[in-house]
Amino acid sequence: MSDSLITETVKDAVEIVKDHADDVHVHDVHAGDDHSGDHGGHHTSLGLSNTKLAMWLFLGSECLLFGGLISTYMLYRNRHSENLGPDQLWDIPFTSATSFVLLTSSLTMVLAVSAANRKDLRNAKIYLSVTALLGGLFLAGQIYEFTVFYREGLGFTTSLFSSSFFTLTGFHGVHVSIGIIMLVALIGMLSKEKVSGDDAEAVEMVGLYWHFVDIVWIIIFTVIYLIEFIK
Amino acid sequence: MTYDLSMSHQSPTTKMQAVETTTTLKSVTSSRLVRTLVAGSFAALLAGCATDAPQDTWQPKGSNARMINDLDWVVFSIAGVVGVVVFSVLAFALWKYRDRGQPIPEQTHGKPALEIGLTILPALILVGIAIPTVGTIMDLAETNDTECIVNVTGQQWWWEIDYPVQDGCGGIEEPIVTSGQMVIEAGTKVLVRGTSRDVIHSWWIPSLNGKRDMVPGRIHTVRLEADEPGIFAGQCTEFCGLSHANMRMEVIAMNSTDFAIWKANQVQDYVAPVAGSLAAEGESTFISQCSRCHQVDGLTDSNDELIISRPDQNVWSGAAPNLTNFMTRNTFAGASWDLLSKECRPGVWDASPSTIGAAYLDGVTDSCLNEVELREWLRNAPAKKPMYTDPESLEATNGLVRGMPYLALSEDQIDQLVAYLLERK
Amino acid sequence: MAIIERPTETPDVTNRGTRPAPKASTNYGYLRRPVETTGWRSWAFTVDHKKIGIMYGAVAMFFFILGGLEAALIRLQLAGPNGTILSADKYNQMFTMHATTMVFLFVMPMAAAFANYFIPLQIGARDVAFPRLNALSLWVFVFGGVFLNTSWFLGGGADGGWFMYAPNSSVPFSPTNGVDFWGLGLQITGIASLVGAINLIVTVLNMRAPGMSMMKMPIFTWMAFVVQMLLLFAIPVITVALFLLMFQRSFGAQFFSVEAGADPLLWQHLFWIFGHPEVYILVLPSFGIISEVLPVFSKKPLFGYPFVVFSGAAIGFVGWGVWAHHMFASGLGPVSVAVFSVATMAIAVPTGVKIINWTLTLWGGKLTFTTAMLFAVGLIVQFTIGGLSGVTHAVAPSDTQQTDTYYIVAHFHYVIFGGAVLGLFSGFYYWWPKVFGKLLSESLGKWNFWLMIAGMNLTFGPMHIIGLQGQPRRMYRWTEFRAGQGFFNLGFWNLVATIGTFVLGVGILFFLVNIWVTHRPNSKTPPAPADPWDARSLEWITSSPPKEYNFARTPQVSALDEFFHRKYEDVGEGDKHEYVQKMTGEEVIQFEEDNADPNIHLPAPSYWPMVLALALPVMAYGVIYNTLLIVAGGAIATMAMFGWALEPADAEASDFDPPVEGDETSKELSNV
Numbered sequence A: 001m002s003d004s005l006i007t008e009t010v011k012d013a014v015e016i017v018k019d020h021a022d023d024v025h026v027h028d029v030h031a032g033d034d035h036s037g038d039h040g041g042h043h044t045s046l047g048l049s050n051t052k053l054a055m056w057l058f059l060g061s062e063c064l065l066f067g068g069l070i071s072t073y074m075l076y077r078n079r080h081s082e083n084l085g086p087d088q089l090w091d092i093p094f095t096s097a098t099s100f101v102l103l104t105s106s107l108t109m110v111l112a113v114s115a116a117n118r119k120d121l122r123n124a125k126i127y128l129s130v131t132a133l134l135g136g137l138f139l140a141g142q143i144y145e146f147t148v149f150y151r152e153g154l155g156f157t158t159s160l161f162s163s164s165f166f167t168l169t170g171f172h173g174v175h176v177s178i179g180i181i182m183l184v185a186l187i188g189m190l191s192k193e194k195v196s197g198d199d200a201e202a203v204e205m206v207g208l209y210w211h212f213v214d215i216v217w218i219i220i221f222t223v224i225y226l227i228e229f230i231k
Numbered sequence B: 001m002t003y004d005l006s007m008s009h010q011s012p013t014t015k016m017q018a019v020e021t022t023t024t025l026k027s028v029t030s031s032r033l034v035r036t037l038v039a040g041s042f043a044a045l046l047a048g049c050a051t052d053a054p055q056d057t058w059q060p061k062g063s064n065a066r067m068i069n070d071l072d073w074v075v076f077s078i079a080g081v082v083g084v085v086v087f088s089v090l091a092f093a094l095w096k097y098r099d100r101g102q103p104i105p106e107q108t109h110g111k112p113a114l115e116i117g118l119t120i121l122p123a124l125i126l127v128g129i130a131i132p133t134v135g136t137i138m139d140l141a142e143t144n145d146t147e148c149i150v151n152v153t154g155q156q157w158w159w160e161i162d163y164p165v166q167d168g169c170g171g172i173e174e175p176i177v178t179s180g181q182m183v184i185e186a187g188t189k190v191l192v193r194g195t196s197r198d199v200i201h202s203w204w205i206p207s208l209n210g211k212r213d214m215v216p217g218r219i220h221t222v223r224l225e226a227d228e229p230g231i232f233a234g235q236c237t238e239f240c241g242l243s244h245a246n247m248r249m250e251v252i253a254m255n256s257t258d259f260a261i262w263k264a265n266q267v268q269d270y271v272a273p274v275a276g277s278l279a280a281e282g283e284s285t286f287i288s289q290c291s292r293c294h295q296v297d298g299l300t301d302s303n304d305e306l307i308i309s310r311p312d313q314n315v316w317s318g319a320a321p322n323l324t325n326f327m328t329r330n331t332f333a334g335a336s337w338d339l340l341s342k343e344c345r346p347g348v349w350d351a352s353p354s355t356i357g358a359a360y361l362d363g364v365t366d367s368c369l370n371e372v373e374l375r376e377w378l379r380n381a382p383a384k385k386p387m388y389t390d391p392e393s394l395e396a397t398n399g400l401v402r403g404m405p406y407l408a409l410s411e412d413q414i415d416q417l418v419a420y421l422l423e424r425k
Numbered sequence C: 001m002a003i004i005e006r007p008t009e010t011p012d013v014t015n016r017g018t019r020p021a022p023k024a025s026t027n028y029g030y031l032r033r034p035v036e037t038t039g040w041r042s043w044a045f046t047v048d049h050k051k052i053g054i055m056y057g058a059v060a061m062f063f064f065i066l067g068g069l070e071a072a073l074i075r076l077q078l079a080g081p082n083g084t085i086l087s088a089d090k091y092n093q094m095f096t097m098h099a100t101t102m103v104f105l106f107v108m109p110m111a112a113a114f115a116n117y118f119i120p121l122q123i124g125a126r127d128v129a130f131p132r133l134n135a136l137s138l139w140v141f142v143f144g145g146v147f148l149n150t151s152w153f154l155g156g157g158a159d160g161g162w163f164m165y166a167p168n169s170s171v172p173f174s175p176t177n178g179v180d181f182w183g184l185g186l187q188i189t190g191i192a193s194l195v196g197a198i199n200l201i202v203t204v205l206n207m208r209a210p211g212m213s214m215m216k217m218p219i220f221t222w223m224a225f226v227v228q229m230l231l232l233f234a235i236p237v238i239t240v241a242l243f244l245l246m247f248q249r250s251f252g253a254q255f256f257s258v259e260a261g262a263d264p265l266l267w268q269h270l271f272w273i274f275g276h277p278e279v280y281i282l283v284l285p286s287f288g289i290i291s292e293v294l295p296v297f298s299k300k301p302l303f304g305y306p307f308v309v310f311s312g313a314a315i316g317f318v319g320w321g322v323w324a325h326h327m328f329a330s331g332l333g334p335v336s337v338a339v340f341s342v343a344t345m346a347i348a349v350p351t352g353v354k355i356i357n358w359t360l361t362l363w364g365g366k367l368t369f370t371t372a373m374l375f376a377v378g379l380i381v382q383f384t385i386g387g388l389s390g391v392t393h394a395v396a397p398s399d400t401q402q403t404d405t406y407y408i409v410a411h412f413h414y415v416i417f418g419g420a421v422l423g424l425f426s427g428f429y430y431w432w433p434k435v436f437g438k439l440l441s442e443s444l445g446k447w448n449f450w451l452m453i454a455g456m457n458l459t460f461g462p463m464h465i466i467g468l469q470g471q472p473r474r475m476y477r478w479t480e481f482r483a484g485q486g487f488f489n490l491g492f493w494n495l496v497a498t499i500g501t502f503v504l505g506v507g508i509l510f511f512l513v514n515i516w517v518t519h520r521p522n523s524k525t526p527p528a529p530a531d532p533w534d535a536r537s538l539e540w541i542t543s544s545p546p547k548e549y550n551f552a553r554t555p556q557v558s559a560l561d562e563f564f565h566r567k568y569e570d571v572g573e574g575d576k577h578e579y580v581q582k583m584t585g586e587e588v589i590q591f592e593e594d595n596a597d598p599n600i601h602l603p604a605p606s607y608w609p610m611v612l613a614l615a616l617p618v619m620a621y622g623v624i625y626n627t628l629l630i631v632a633g634g635a636i637a638t639m640a641m642f643g644w645a646l647e648p649a650d651a652e653a654s655d656f657d658p659p660v661e662g663d664e665t666s667k668e669l670s671n672v
Ligand code: HEA
Pocket: B079, B082, B086, B121, B122, B123, B125, B126, C163, C279, C280, C282, C283, C325, C326, C328, C344, C345, C347, C348, C351, C352, C353, C355, C356, C383, C384, C385, C386, C387, C388, C390, C391, C393, C394, C395, C399, C402, C403, C404, C408, C411, C412, C415, C416, C419, C420
C-alpha cells in the first residue's frame, strides 16, 4: 500500500464519518454515477439516499433493543450462586483481545468502504474478506468463552445472571454472525456483479451495520466486563 | 353516611357526562326524540348509582380512603368544569357556524398569542391538580403512625391473613392465622404487610384505602383504618388466573372489647369432638383426607403427635387455608361464598356499628350454616370454583394442584366433615 | 414489467427530451418478477402501496369484526350475575384475545392501511421508498395475525390479559400454548410494524414532492410520521420483553421466576415502556385523519397547524416518560409515583392543544355535517371524555381506587373507540370515494354514526359507574352480593352495557351494509365526482381511484392546502377576504393530466415478500412444536432473502420519482 493510498483512504474515511455526522450529503459519490445502471440521480428530499436513511433508522431501533437487553442484564447481574458470578468467570485479558479483534475489523471495514468509493473493487473485496475473517475470529472467541463458562458450570438456565448474560451476548453474537453472512454475500455479489444498485453504497450499508455492532460491543464490554474489573 | 350524600358523591362524573352529551347532541340535531332520550338518560344517570354497593369507591369509611376521596372531589370537579366549558364552546361553534350559505371564511392559519394562551391555561390548571396530588401521595405513604401489623399473603385464589406476635393490635402473644377475613379494631391504624406465594395479586378494600399489588418476592405495605365498626368488602384486583373473579376478602372492624374477645378466641386450645359423635368421625376423616393440606392447630394423630399439614407437597403455592377457627369467619373459599345461610346473613352484614362486633363473634351457628354451598364445596371444589386440579394435566406444576382438588368423598364423609367443621370456632 | 408508458399522443410539453425506457434487466435471480396486472396474482405479489393499503384495511376490518364478536361474547357473559356462557378459562382467553386482536390486528394495521395509502399521495410521491418491504410488512402482519389466531384451535388462546403480567404468564400458571402463540404472534406482527415504520419514515423524509417542506406537509402525514417514529423505538422494547418471555417458557430461563430471585416488575416496566407509547400509536393516526376532515368541512385551514404538528411531536416525546402510571398500585416508591403522576398530567397539555385547535378550526367556519364530519366531531367529544377520565387516573391516589376496575375500561374504550376508531370511520367516509371511486351512502352513514355513538355511550358510559362503584375488570362473572341494591344497581348497568354493545354492533353493521349497497354488482351508485368534498390536500389532485402511478405528473407544491389554493383565489382587498373559485377540482386534475410526465417507471411486483413472510410463522410453530420447523423456516427465509437480493434492480429508490434528467428543482426545493 503506497503512502498516498493510505492518506487517500484516511481522508475518505474522515469524509464518510463527517458525512454521517451531519446527515447531509456533501459528496454523494454515487449519485449520478453512470455505473448504477439505468437509474439516474437520486432525487431525495433530504439528499440522503433512501437505503442509507433506512439503515440509520434501523440502527436507531436496534439501540433500544440492546438497551432493553443491557438493562435486563444490569438488573440481574448480581443474582447468581456464590461461585458462578462474573468475578469468578471473567477472563478480562482474553475478552479484551477478542474485543480488540472486533475493533480492528471496524478499521478494515472503513478501508473497504473507502476502496469501494474509489471504485477499487479488488481492494474492497480484500478488506471485506479481512473484516469477515476478523469477525469470525471474534465469534470463535465468544464461542470458546461460552464453552469455558459452560464447563465451569454456567449454563443458560443456571441463574438469572447466566440467562441474561447469555441472552445479551448471544444477541450480539447473532448480530455479528448476520454481519458476517452479509459480508460474505456481498463479496460474492460483488464478484459476480450481482449487486443491484450501487456497489459502493452496498458496501457502505454493510459497513454501517458492522460499525454499529462494534460500538454495541464496546458498550457491552464496558458494562459487563470492565465494570466487574473496576470494582 | 346517608343515602343522599352518597348519591351526590357518586354522581359528578356521570352527571357531567350526561350534560356534555346533551349539549353536543343537541347542537348537531335538535330532533325531539334525541332530546328526550338524552334527558331520560341524564335523569337515569343522576339516580343511577347503587346506593349501597359494598365496594363503592366514593363512600370512604376510613381516613386513607377519605384522603383519596377528598382529592377525587378536586380532580373530578376540575375535569367536570373543563368538560362543560369545552363542550359548550364546541356546541356553540357547531350551531353558530353551520352552513347557512355564508361566504367562504377567511383562510386564517391561527393566532399564535391565542394559541400560547390556550396552551398555558391547561398547564396551569394541571399544576393546580398536581400540587394536592403530590401532597396526598406523600401523606398516604406514611406508615410510622401505625399501631398494629397484619400480614396478608395472596395465592391462587385466596388470602391468608396472619397476625405476628407484637405489642401492637393491643398485644398479640401467639400468632393468629386465618383466611379471607381480616379482623381489626376500629379507629386503629393498621399496617398491612403483603406479599404473594405465586403470582401477583392486589389487595383492595375500597372503603378503607386504594389498592396495593402483592408481588411474590417483595413486601408491600398499605395502611388501613376504619372509622367505625363494620364489614368492608374487597376484591383481588390484579388478574391472577382462572379464579381471579373468585378471590375476595373482607375487613371486619370491631370495637376494642370485641376485638379482644376475637383475639382470645383465635388462640384457644383445640377442643376435640365428643367421642362417638358424628363430628368425631369427621375428625378422623379430616385427618385422613384433609390434614395433609389444611392445618387445624392442636389436632393430634393416634400417637398424640401434633399434626402439621404439608400443603407444600400438594399445592403449588405451598399453602391451604388454616381451618382451626373456620366457623368464626362467615365466608369461605376466597370469601366467595357465604358460610351464613341467606336468612342469617343480614343479621351480620346489615348490623349497625354498635352491634356488628357481637353479631360477628357469634360465628356460624348450627342453624345458620349455609350447608348447601359448603357441601357443594366438599363434594367437588373445582366444580364450584374454577381451579387447576385435573390430575391429568399437572405436568406443568410437577403434579401440584392450584386450588383444592376433587377428593371423591362419599356423602357420609361429607356429613361427618360438616359436623366436624361446624365445631371449628 | 410494469412500466407504464404514456399514450403516445401525450404532448411533450416539457421538452425535457424523453429518456429511453429503462431496459429490462436480464438478471432474474431464481424467478422472474411477476407481471400480472389483474387477478389474484396482481394483489398477492403487488408492491403498489395503494393495493397494499387496501389489503391492510380489509384484513384489519376482518379482525375488527372478530375482536368485536369476542367483545360481544364478553358482554353477553357479563349481562347478568354468575354468567355461564363462557367458562372462566374461555373468558380469560376471550378478553386477552379481544384486546390483542383489537389493538394489534385492527387499530394498528388499519392505521397502517391509511398511512400506506395516503402518505405517498399526500406528499406527491409515486410509491413508498421500499415497495417490496411494504409488501413484506403486509404479509408478515397477515400471517402473524392468522398464526396468533390459530391458537384457538390448538389448545386455546392466551389467557393472561393483554399486558400478560409475569409471573402469571409462566408455564405453571398458563400451561397451554396460548401464551406462546401470543408472544410469537406479537413478535411477528412487531416485525411488520418495524419494517413499515422504517419504510414510511424514509418515504416522508425523502420522497416529498418539490416544494413540500416538512411544514407544508398535510397533517395526517405528519401524525402518521410521528406514529412511525414511536413504533421505531417502541417495538424493540416489547421485542426484548417477548424474547425474555419466550426464553422463559420455551427454553427454561427464569427471567420472571421469583423462586430464582427474579423481579416480576421487570416485565411490567418493559411492557409499559412499550405500552404507553403504543396507546398514542393507536390514536395519533386518527387525530391526523380528523385534522384533515375538520378543515375540509369547515372550509377553513386547520387552526394553528404548527401547534398541532408540534403538539403531536410533543405527545410523541412526553409519551416515553409516563409509563409507570400503569403501575401506581404496583408498589413503586412514593417519589416515583409522584414523578410519573405529574408527568402524566403534562401529557394532557399537548393533547388539549389539539382539542382546542380543532374547536377553533370549526369556529368561524362554514360547517357541513357529512358523515365524515360527524365522526370527526364525535371523536372530539368522545375522546375528550376519555381524556378527562385519563386525567383522573393520572392523580395517583385516585388511581389506586380506579386501577383494574371498569372505570379504567371505560377510560380506554372512550379514548380508543371514541378516539382511534371514530377517527378511522371518519377516514373511511372521507376517503372512500378517493380509494374506490364511489361515495358511500350518506343516509346509511348517518345511521351508522348515530347508532355507533349511542351504542358506544350505552356500552362504555355505564362502565364509569360500575367501575367507581367497585366492579373490577377481568372477572369472568360478577356477584349480586357486590352489586348493591336498588333498581340502578351494578347489575342494571352491566345489562345496559351489554345492550349497548348490540346497538353498537348494529351501528357497525350499517357500515358493512353501506359498503355492500354501494358496491354490489348491480349497484346504482354512480361514480364519485373527482372532488366530492371540495378538499384541500394533495391526494385529491389526481383521479379517483388514483392511477397506478398516482400522479400524472409530480405535483409542484407551494402551499399547505395546495389543492384549495389551486382552486380558489382571494380577491379581497386589504383585510377583507373574498374567495372566488378560479378552477374546479376536475379542471385542476385535468390540467395536471394535460401536462403529464412523458413516461413513468414503476417497480414490478415480486414473489419474495410473501415467501419471506411465510417463513416467520413456520419458524414460530417450530418454537412451539418442533425445532426442525425452525430450521425449515430459516431455510425458506434465507432462500427468500437471496431471491430478493438477486432480483433485478427495479425496486431502487430512483424508480419512484419520474426519472427525469436535468431536473434539479425537485431536489433543491424539497430540502427547505
Ligand atoms: C388511544 C389510547 C389512549 C389515549 C390517547 C390515552 C390517553 C391518556 N391516558 Fe390512558 N390508557 C389507555 C389508552 C389511552 N390513554 C389504555 C388502553 C389504558 C389501559 C391499559 C390497560 O390497563 O389495559 C390506559 C390507562 C391509563 C392509565 C392507567 C390506569 C390504570 O390502569 O390504573 C392512566 C393513568 O394515568 C392513563 C392516563 C391517560 C392520560 C392522562 C391520557 C391523556 O393523554 C389524555 C389527554 C386528553 C385530555 C385531558 C382531554 C382533552 C384536553 C383538554 C380539553 C385540555 C384541558 C384539560 C385539562 C386542563 C385537564 N391511561
